[in-house]
Amino acid sequence: MLKLRDVRKSFTLPDGSTLPILNVERFEVAAGEQLVLAGQSGSGKTTLLHIIAGITRPDAGSVSFDGTDLAKLSEAARDRFRARHIGYVFQTFNLLPGFSALENVVLGMSFCGTKVDESRARHLLDRVGLGKRLSHKPATLSVGEQQRVAVARALANKPKLLLADEPTASIDARNQQQVLDLIRETCREEKVALLLVTHAPIVAEQFERVEKLEELNRVNEVAAR
Amino acid sequence: MSLWKIALRSIEQRGIASVLTILSMALGVALVVVVLVVHGVIDKTFRTTAGGYEMIVGGKGSPLDLVLNTVYHLGRATEPMSWTFYKEFLPEGKYGGYVQHAIPYCLGDNYEGHRIVATTPEMFTSFEFAPGETYEIGAGRNFGQAAALASGEKLPERKPAKVLADDDDAAAEEEHHHHHAAPPFVNEAVIGALAARQTGLKVGDSFKPTHGVTTSAEDGHEHDPVKVVGILKPTGTPNDKAIFMNIEGFFLLDGHSKSGAHHHGPLPEEEREVTAVLVKTNPEVQMAGMLVSKNINEGQVAMAVFPVAEIRRLLDTTVGPVSTLLLIVAGMIVVVAGIGIIVSIYNSMNERRKEIAVMRSLGASRFSIVSIVMMESLLLALAGGVCGFVLGHALIGLSGGFLLDKTGVQISFLQFPMWEIPLAQGALLVPIELVLLPALIMLAGLVGYFPAVAAYRTDVSRALSNAT
Numbered sequence: 001m002l003k004l005r006d007v008r009k010s011f012t013l014p015d016g017s018t019l020p021i022l023n024v025e026r027f028e029v030a031a032g033e034q035l036v037l038a039g040q041s042g043s044g045k046t047t048l049l050h051i052i053a054g055i056t057r058p059d060a061g062s063v064s065f066d067g068t069d070l071a072k073l074s075e076a077a078r079d080r081f082r083a084r085h086i087g088y089v090f091q092t093f094n095l096l097p098g099f100s101a102l103e104n105v106v107l108g109m110s111f112c113g114t115k116v117d118e119s120r121a122r123h124l125l126d127r128v129g130l131g132k133r134l135s136h137k138p139a140t141l142s143v144g145e146q147q148r149v150a151v152a153r154a155l156a157n158k159p160k161l162l163l164a165d166e167p168t169a170s171i172d173a174r175n176q177q178q179v180l181d182l183i184r185e186t187c188r189e190e191k192v193a194l195l196l197v198t199h200a201p202i203v204a205e206q207f208e209r210v211e212k213l214e215e216l217n218r219v220n221e222v223a224a225r
Numbered sequence: 226m227s228l229w230k231i232a233l234r235s236i237e238q239r240g241i242a243s244v245l246t247i248l249s250m251a252l253g254v255a256l257v258v259v260v261l262v263v264h265g266v267i268d269k270t271f272r273t274t275a276g277g278y279e280m281i282v283g284g285k286g287s288p289l290d291l292v293l294n295t296v297y298h299l300g301r302a303t304e305p306m307s308w309t310f311y312k313e314f315l316p317e318g319k320y321g322g323y324v325q326h327a328i329p330y331c332l333g334d335n336y337e338g339h340r341i342v343a344t345t346p347e348m349f350t351s352f353e354f355a356p357g358e359t360y361e362i363g364a365g366r367n368f369g370q371a372a373a374l375a376s377g378e379k380l381p382e383r384k385p386a387k388v389l390a391d392d393d394d395a396a397a398e399e400e401h402h403h404h405h406a407a408p409p410f411v412n413e414a415v416i417g418a419l420a421a422r423q424t425g426l427k428v429g430d431s432f433k434p435t436h437g438v439t440t441s442a443e444d445g446h447e448h449d450p451v452k453v454v455g456i457l458k459p460t461g462t463p464n465d466k467a468i469f470m471n472i473e474g475f476f477l478l479d480g481h482s483k484s485g486a487h488h489h490g491p492l493p494e495e496e497r498e499v500t501a502v503l504v505k506t507n508p509e510v511q512m513a514g515m516l517v518s519k520n521i522n523e524g525q526v527a528m529a530v531f532p533v534a535e536i537r538r539l540l541d542t543t544v545g546p547v548s549t550l551l552l553i554v555a556g557m558i559v560v561v562a563g564i565g566i567i568v569s570i571y572n573s574m575n576e577r578r579k580e581i582a583v584m585r586s587l588g589a590s591r592f593s594i595v596s597i598v599m600m601e602s603l604l605l606a607l608a609g610g611v612c613g614f615v616l617g618h619a620l621i622g623l624s625g626g627f628l629l630d631k632t633g634v635q636i637s638f639l640q641f642p643m644w645e646i647p648l649a650q651g652a653l654l655v656p657i658e659l660v661l662l663p664a665l666i667m668l669a670g671l672v673g674y675f676p677a678v679a680a681y682r683t684d685v686s687r688a689l690s691n692a693t
Contacts (some may be wrong), residue, residue: 046690055586056686076590083588090689097237103226111588133235153587164565 001193002029002161007061008219009047017091021047021218027211031160034184034194036204039213048213052195053086054078065158073096074171075171080212083112087144087154087192091166091184093146095138101125101149102134108156110192128182144175152182155190162187163194168203178208228593231584232600239573243605246569250609251616253559254470254665258617258658260555263628264548265642265657267539270634273296274462275532276356280514281330282306282521283501287541288530295330295501296532297463298340302332306527307483314504318395319519323506323513326351329472330501333481334434339420341434341468343475344503349415352503354460355522356684365428365455368413368471398536412474415455419465426453435468436480440454448478462633504529559664563672566605570598570676582681582688595677603666610665614658 004027010020021044029035039045050056051063054070057078063070064087070078082088089106095104105121125131128148130141139148147167154162165184168176180203187194196207204210234394236243266275274296280368283291284304293299313319314327325380326353342348346367349360405681427431431450459465475481476492483496506513520530622638629635 043602047686050686050689055587056687062241076592079585079588079590082586088586090583090586091360094579094586094689096580096583098234103234107231107584108587110228110231111590116226157588160263 001030035209085157088164089164108153250562251612253615254613273538280504288551326505329499361458363458390643414450417465418459441684598677599673603669606669
């Protein structure tokens with residue numbers, strides 16, 4: 001489903017010099033697969049997720065998603081593609097504080113160009129255990145509940161791939177496992193592939209496939225040569 | 226979820242800042258509405274009302290004072306003229322041939338602040354309060370001779386209206402004696418609709434006029450009672466707040482003699498004075514108005530003025546520029562309020578960068594984000610506009626009494642002066658405040674542009690990295 005080939009990304013520093021961040025020769029995710037991308041802080045995990053999501057365009061290489069090369073699409077086309085096919089869960093949930101739980105999920109449906117399906121939003125919130133807290137604003141929900149809303153929002157458009165960037169890092173230990181289980185179960189039910197970024201071994205060890213970014217990313221090898 | 230709803234939620238989220246922004250916009254718009262409506266109503270009323278009077282003749286002085294005093298019941302009464310001069314306008318008088326109707330107009334008393342105008346019944350039968358608009362008596366009847374006839378009294382034979390100077394002593398004596406005969410006229414009044422409402426006077430009631438044109442007059446002694454015989458239907462002119470009484474009754478009241486001497490019975494002609502003469506010229510005589518006014522103005526006794534011209538001059542040279550200045554000031558307040566919208570949205574951009582980035586990650590395009598910010602600006606401006614519209618009309622309603630006192634113009638909460646937009650066929654009438662709508666939309670677009678550009682340039686990747 002997702003195939004990255006020779007993806008390279010570097011940033012320009014304030015002094016004008018270039019800092020290479022990523023050089024991934026090959027990375028693939030199959031449909032419905034669940035895997036972990038592990039790596040230390042600053043290793044480029046989030047940058048890679050942004051490239052896969054189409055938020056950032058790589059300097060070189062291809063990001064093929066079901067045959068569509070995101071790297072060649074215009075920004076507007078990438079936005080539309082992301083809205084329809086990719087869900088995103090953040091470490092700090094990033095719910096919009098002025099919107100209720102239901103509205104936050106509905107918001108996730110608002111940019112993909114199709115009719116908003118509020119019943120699906122209600123169903124998803126019910127699925128994540130918040131069926132009775134639809135009208136609650138994020139500030140009145142616990143951190144665990146907020147992340148459940150974020151999961152429901154990410155799945156609102158029936159994406160093919162869910163990108164989860166350290167989704168349990170901001171949650172207390174008791175809720176971490178619940179949220180993780182919830183993400184994995186719902187992805188399975190919805191037949192959504194899951195690419196979960198984490199640096200926590202306790203999370204990584206629960207997945208059959210764990211990719212270490214340090215091993216994928218050849219940027220240091222190239223620099224050393 | 227529509228972009229409009231997202232913009233609305235964003236406004237709600239910044240509650241206090243949004244309310245303050247809307248309030249400042251509302252104040253600016255309210256001021257514009259007040260200036261537009263008040264100026265529109267005053268302008269229209271002044272021009273229309275003046276159109277009901279063709280020519281006014283009064284004592285030498287300021288032509289504008291004469292018009293304001295006679296037509297709008299404003300300011301101090303101008304210098305009076307002799308009754309003899311008034312008689313020049315009667316059929317046998319010097320100007321008789323040029324005049325269709327001429328009636329005396331005397332001021333000097335008030336009742337609870339409402340000016341009392343002493344005149345003849347022809348005021349309501351031969352004159353109009355606006356072009357093509359005749360007076361109608363809503364309750365009761367007109368005053369004057371009709372009353373005497375109705376009561377079965379025999380009207381005295383009035384002497385032919387000859388110029389007094391031509392009379393010999395015997396005739397004058399006879400005239401004098403005649404005036405001392407039993408008074409055929411009782412003190413009767415027809416009151417304006419507003420005066421009736423404000424004083425509570427009804428047909429059949431009596432009231433005692435107070436000497437002086439205003440309640441603050443020093444010589445404020447009360448006169449004998451005057452009976453209300455009729456109430457005029459509303460005219461929308463300053464005459465609604467006036468009280469009209471028959472001039473013979475007026476001259477029967479104490480203190481209205483030229484010399485100040487006390488007289489029993491009707492006042493002799495040499496003791497009579499009039500504040501003004503309302504003149505309708507003879508349409509069969511070409512240039513009658515010009516000829517009469519030229520003749521009068523060349524003399525030393527009086528002046529003749531055309532109210533329409535005087536009011537046009539007043540509105541064009543004084544009221545208009547002042548209104549324009551006020552409008553500019555009010556417009557500047559709206560612009561400052563618009564800058565307030567920029568500041569409000571721009572200041573929130575730091576915290577919004579994260580929200581924008583989140584929405585972008587959910588698939589929102591840059592165009593959607595720009596649209597949301599522009600809609601937010603538009604909603605703030607329109608909310609301020611609507612609040613300002615209501616506030617402006619509330620201010621107009623509250624200041625109605627003050628305006629009535631100072632300008633003689635009635636204005637109410639739901640007053641919408643119309644703007645006439647000429648079309649190929651006829652004209653389209655729109656409330657004058659509607660001009661504000663496109664202006665507000667343009668302003669919102671302008672002030673929304675800057676924060677929208679900032680939103681457009683948001684680096685999603687960096688904002689998300691900072692957020693996570």
